[in-house]
Amino acid sequence: MTVPVLTIDGPSGAGKGTVSRAVARKLNWNYLDSGSIYRSLAIAASIAGIDINNESSAAAVAEKMELAFDCGDELSVFLNGENITQLLSLESTAKSASIVAAWPEVRRVLLQKQRDFKVLPGLVADGRDMGTVVFPEAKIKVFLTASADERALRRYKQLKEKGIDANLAQITCEIEERDRRDRERASAPLIIAEDAVLIDSSTMSIESVIAEVLALIP
DSSP: OOOOEEEEETTSSSSHHHHHHHHHHHOOOEEEEEEGGHHHHHHHHHTTTOOTTTTTHHHHHHHHHOOOEESSSSSEEETTTEEEEHHHHHHHHHHHHHHHHOHHHHHHHHHHHTTTTTTTTTTEEEEIIIIIIIIITSSSEEEEEEEHHHHHHHHHHHHTTTTOOHHHHHHHHHHHHHHHHHHHSSSSSOOTTOEEEEEEETTTTTTHHHHHHHOOOO
């Protein structure tokens, strides 16, 4: 039996995570947050006490790790049954993730790990290359975007609500620079799949975006 897959790609701050989790809940489908994959491996490697500068060792840990996602209002990530959500945002995790992500063998293993989430009753896959690299065969693809100014404003408001001092102009520049890097990177650049539906959420509510995505499901 064919497993339906909905891919939602797009730049940072476009609302992919919120929309993807809401759609997965409504459909009762499985959920994949691809952005957590390499950070989870960095944490797994730390727990195992292996040298992340050793490609074969890092790949061996990747082969063994088991990931699960709880797509509630806030994402929870479980590594081998343990909740590692709080560890994902650490700067040390990000640095280690950038190292392991450079290894071809690690990328091969984690590509398969992501594809293994494709099981019944269906999968909502959230990322930057879900519809182009990981699940190119998916029948339902969305590219969710928003202007850099709008995405910066959303991030600015999030930080202010948490009591964190923020500079809107600086955030805008950082988002524009990240967009440029994502588009120009050699491996799996951020591009719109030819068969993807483009949704610009700049002036849309989250509820409206969710409804538009759900309307694409046969």
